[in-house]
Amino acid sequence: MSAGAKKRIMREYGECLADTPPGMKINFDEQNMTKWEVLLDGPDQSYYAGGHFKLEINFPNEYPFKPPVVAFKTKIYHPNVSNDDKGSMCLGLLRPDEWKPPNKVVAVLRLIQTLLIEPNIDDAIEPSIANEYKENRKEFEKSAKDWVKRYAK
Amino acid sequence: MSSPEPIPPPNDRRGSRASSNADISVQDGNGVMVGGPPGSPSPLQIRASNSLNSKNRRRPIAKQPPDVHLLEYCHTPDSNLVCLICHSPFDKPVKLLCDHYFCRQCLEHAWAAQQDGEKTCPTCRSKVDVDKDLRPVPRIIETMLDELVVKCPNSKSGCDWSDQRANVHDHVMLYCVYTLVQCPSYDCRLHISQKDFHKGCLHYTVSCENCHTSMMMKDLEGHQRTDCPGRSTNCPHCSAEVLRLDFQAHVKEACPKVVIPCSGAVLSCTFTAERAEVASHQETCVVAKLAPHFQEQQARIERSEARLEPLSRRVGILEDGLSNITSMLYPANSEPSLPLSEPLDPTSLEAFPPAHLTAASDFRLSPNPFPSVPQNDVPQTTQPPFDSQIHHLLTMHDSLREEVSRITNALGELDGRTNMMIINESQRQKDEMLHTNAAINSMRMQLHWLMSATLSNRNAAGSSTARASASTAAASGSANSATRGASASAGLGNRATASATLHAPLRRLSDSTRQDTKL
Numbered sequence: 001m002s003a004g005a006k007k008r009i010m011r012e013y014g015e016c017l018a019d020t021p022p023g024m025k026i027n028f029d030e031q032n033m034t035k036w037e038v039l040l041d042g043p044d045q046s047y048y049a050g051g052h053f054k055l056e057i058n059f060p061n062e063y064p065f066k067p068p069v070v071a072f073k074t075k076i077y078h079p080n081v082s083n084d085d086k087g088s089m090c091l092g093l094l095r096p097d098e099w100k101p102p103n104k105v106v107a108v109l110r111l112i113q114t115l116l117i118e119p120n121i122d123d124a125i126e127p128s129i130a131n132e133y134k135e136n137r138k139e140f141e142k143s144a145k146d147w148v149k150r151y152a153k
Numbered sequence: 154m155s156s157p158e159p160i161p162p163p164n165d166r167r168g169s170r171a172s173s174n175a176d177i178s179v180q181d182g183n184g185v186m187v188g189g190p191p192g193s194p195s196p197l198q199i200r201a202s203n204s205l206n207s208k209n210r211r212r213p214i215a216k217q218p219p220d221v222h223l224l225e226y227c228h229t230p231d232s233n234l235v236c237l238i239c240h241s242p243f244d245k246p247v248k249l250l251c252d253h254y255f256c257r258q259c260l261e262h263a264w265a266a267q268q269d270g271e272k273t274c275p276t277c278r279s280k281v282d283v284d285k286d287l288r289p290v291p292r293i294i295e296t297m298l299d300e301l302v303v304k305c306p307n308s309k310s311g312c313d314w315s316d317q318r319a320n321v322h323d324h325v326m327l328y329c330v331y332t333l334v335q336c337p338s339y340d341c342r343l344h345i346s347q348k349d350f351h352k353g354c355l356h357y358t359v360s361c362e363n364c365h366t367s368m369m370m371k372d373l374e375g376h377q378r379t380d381c382p383g384r385s386t387n388c389p390h391c392s393a394e395v396l397r398l399d400f401q402a403h404v405k406e407a408c409p410k411v412v413i414p415c416s417g418a419v420l421s422c423t424f425t426a427e428r429a430e431v432a433s434h435q436e437t438c439v440v441a442k443l444a445p446h447f448q449e450q451q452a453r454i455e456r457s458e459a460r461l462e463p464l465s466r467r468v469g470i471l472e473d474g475l476s477n478i479t480s481m482l483y484p485a486n487s488e489p490s491l492p493l494s495e496p497l498d499p500t501s502l503e504a505f506p507p508a509h510l511t512a513a514s515d516f517r518l519s520p521n522p523f524p525s526v527p528q529n530d531v532p533q534t535t536q537p538p539f540d541s542q543i544h545h546l547l548t549m550h551d552s553l554r555e556e557v558s559r560i561t562n563a564l565g566e567l568d569g570r571t572n573m574m575i576i577n578e579s580q581r582q583k584d585e586m587l588h589t590n591a592a593i594n595s596m597r598m599q600l601h602w603l604m605s606a607t608l609s610n611r612n613a614a615g616s617s618t619a620r621a622s623a624s625t626a627a628a629s630g631s632a633n634s635a636t637r638g639a640s641a642s643a644g645l646g647n648r649a650t651a652s653a654t655l656h657a658p659l660r661r662l663s664d665s666t667r668q669d670t671k672l
């Protein structure tokens with residue numbers, strides 16, 4: 001990774017510190033600055049309220065020309081998060097063809113937060129959960145809260 | 154170069170090479186290939202690579218220019234000046250047709266992954282024609298970028314310089330002592346900051362004596378100053394915590410509990426106590442207050458004495474030269490008694506303290522004229538040996554001046570006399586010329602008369618033959634030559650004798666006139 005890209009990540013970290021979305025905390029390791037650990041509280045107005053989620057943001061070598069890779073380390077019942085060990089997320093500006101170099105990590109963090117409140121059904125990675133969210137909201141709410149209790153306390 | 158007929162220069166070179174080194178084989182077919190077996194590098198190549206190496210060696214100041222993208226800014230820059238790709242203020246920005254601005258380098262990075270002809274603006278994804286759509290940014294943007302205040306890129310090493318970004322290149326390349334340069338050691342390929350360059354190669358491993366970590370020598374001081382866990386110690390005197398590195402300095406200059414003497418010790422104050430007490434003692438100690446002045450004077454005296462040494466040597470040299478001149482001027486008198494030192498010594502003894510006696514005894518020239526003049530008026534007027542060199546010179550000057558004025562007078566006199574003589578002479582010449590003119594005039598008159606007489610004679614003859622007329626013409630020709638002072642030719646009858654008799658009185662006439670003017 002080029003020195004310029006590292007510099008940009010440093011600057012972005014500075015920006016995030018000054019302007020972290022509420023309920024988020026970033027653990028930043030200067031020795032390994034391409035891997036951020038984000039601690040996220042489930043937003044109050046969402047089904048995930050009370051949960052504490054751990055995310056990982058990995059910056060590829062080509063950053064900022066390739067998007068950062070976001071993964072939920074804590075299991076979460078969500079149509080836009082893959083239901084496996086990876087917990088990967090791939091939508092909106094995180095898609096390689098959607099990503100533009102001027103995008104910032106703060107925007108990514110905001111996107112995640114919005115998605116917790118309002119999942120994006122049209123762009124779901126888990127169609128079954130998306131279906132459930134659309135047609136059986138009660139059941140979805142129950143599973144989501146159940147997972148929060150089980151994994152995200 | 155593969156032509157069978159090589160052009161002269163390589164041919165010459167090959168010749169000289171072959172003559173200078175018989176071992177070198179020359180492949181004649183090529184005419185250029187010079188050197189050993191084909192596998193080995195040619196001498197030219199070796200020389201080229203050597204010279205490259207030595208050039209690198211001789212220029213240890215091969216510094217890296219600062220990367221503008223990595224600079225630290227002292228203030229948060231205006232967001233309008235920040236490149237959206239690198240998140241730093243623009244470096245050599247360009248403008249796209251869509252009015253989006255990027256660093257040139259950032260754009261190149263962004264486009265590296267894109268196919269030719271499919272380059273897009275990283276912000277708005279509008280198509281960009283690389284050859285046509287890159288525009289320079291407005292001048293004011295460049296100016297604002299140049300004026301951003303940045304820190305020195307070596308600030309982590311300790312440089313606290315900060316100034317406008319436009320100056321950072323010069324600072325790093327010319328002035329910053331923390332800029333890395335190549336290690337001065339011949340076979341060390343590492344870098345070292347410029348301020349340590351003169352210390353030689355510091356790239357060897359040492360072990361920190363406090364924590365036993367091993368590191369490069371060049372990092373040791375920084376480690377002991379900031380990183381070493383055992384870097385500080387408690388002063389045994391005042392139990393304050395100080396860096397081990399600074400401990401000596403602390404004891405010597407700062408520790409309040411160390412016992413030191415009063416600074417007036419040089420002037421015989423015997424007070425000795427802990428530093429803090431001494432400080433309060435020095436408030437009242439008169440000698441301590443005088444001590445700095447005393448030391449200053451002392452230093453000044455030492456400086457003066459140091460200066461005196463070469464000066465006295467120079468005076469000695471001048472002295473020698475002077476006595477040489479004296480002996481040259483008065484070979485008889487100067488030798489037996491040195492006339493200069495005699496009247497001087499007593500005065501010099503009075504004028505200087507004994508400490509300077511040695512220096513002063515050589516010192517004969519400068520104080521001399523003033524004390525010696527009132528003492529003895531008589532020798533001033535006497536002939537050499539003079540009591541002083543200057544008097545002698547003055548006298549000589551005066552006599553020279555007299556001589557010059559005498560010569561001037563004589564010259565004037567001579568001039569007048571010469572003028573008179575010239576006037577007289579020219580007057581006489583003029584008179585003589587007048588006489589000559591008169592004589593010529595009278596001669597012309599006589600000639601005229603003679604000619605007319607001849608003509609009338611011929612008319613009177615009337616029936617004379619052609620031969621007679623021819624002889625008349627010859628006679629008139631010979632008469633002409635006779636007037637020019639030539640002797641008349643004989644055998645032409647009475648007419649020729651007539652011309653001769655005419656000539657004689659004329660001659661006499663001119664002689665008499667000359668005698669007139671001479672009288």
Ligand SMILES: [Zn+2]
Pocket residue numbers: 236237238239240241243244255256259
């Ligand atoms: Zn840039």
Ligand SMILES: [Zn+2]
Pocket residue numbers: 249251252253274275276277278279
């Ligand atoms: Zn654009």
Ligand SMILES: [Zn+2]
Pocket residue numbers: 305306307308312313314324325329330331
């Ligand atoms: Zn500097």
Ligand SMILES: [Zn+2]
Pocket residue numbers: 336337338341342343353354355356
């Ligand atoms: Zn070295």
Ligand SMILES: [Zn+2]
Pocket residue numbers: 361362363364365366376377380381382383384
């Ligand atoms: Zn140490």
Ligand SMILES: [Zn+2]
Pocket residue numbers: 388389390391392393403404407408409410
């Ligand atoms: Zn102390």
Ligand SMILES: [Zn+2]
Pocket residue numbers: 415416417418422423424434435438440441
């Ligand atoms: Zn004292």
